[in-house]
Amino acid sequence: MRRDSKTYLQAAALGVVAGMRSATASATVASYVHQRRGRILASPELAQSPLRYLASPLAGNALSLFALGEMVIDKLPFVPKRTAVPSLAARALSGGVAGAVVALMYRGSPLLAGLIGALSATGATYGAYYLRQQLTENTAVPDAVVGGLEDLLVIGAGYYLAHSNKS
Numbered sequence: 001m002r003r004d005s006k007t008y009l010q011a012a013a014l015g016v017v018a019g020m021r022s023a024t025a026s027a028t029v030a031s032y033v034h035q036r037r038g039r040i041l042a043s044p045e046l047a048q049s050p051l052r053y054l055a056s057p058l059a060g061n062a063l064s065l066f067a068l069g070e071m072v073i074d075k076l077p078f079v080p081k082r083t084a085v086p087s088l089a090a091r092a093l094s095g096g097v098a099g100a101v102v103a104l105m106y107r108g109s110p111l112l113a114g115l116i117g118a119l120s121a122t123g124a125t126y127g128a129y130y131l132r133q134q135l136t137e138n139t140a141v142p143d144a145v146v147g148g149l150e151d152l153l154v155i156g157a158g159y160y161l162a163h164s165n166k167s
Contacts, residue, residue: 011117015116028098030064035163046101081129096114096121128150
């Protein structure tokens with residue numbers, strides 16, 4: 001597969017992660033950028049971008065802690081729906097930023113990759129929300145268990161995205 005196709009596919013996948021857990025997408029892209037620090041130096045677009053801060057270990061650690069916190073808080077009953085406007089906007093922004101960063105690293109179009117990431121995040125937000133709702137309403141599985149399974153899926157996808165395609 002051509003690198004530009006991989007770039008946009010990766011932007012979409014990061015968008016899906018953002019739609020399920022917005023902070024995990026940010027943590028994933030920070031880990032991805034940190035692991036490819038040499039590529040950042042070779043990518044003037046990213047090196048001069050305000051998004052370059054994601055390459056720092058501090059950003060990666062802070063975002064990872066935030067992602068863990070989001071997974072815990074998600075199980076609490078007072079948390080608003082992920083489809084509420086502020087939450088949906090945060091997920092779309094997270095997916096868009098993640099896609100743009102990947103495009104900047106590989107000299108793709110950050111606008112296109114950001115749009116792909118944001119749209120994927122929006123679609124995944126609704127898809128995950130309705131799937132979780134159906135599972136909890138139509139089975140005896142508690143919401144917290146379904147949320148935990150969703151967390152495992154997001155962690156696995158995030159790990160894969162952060163560690164794949166080392167080129």
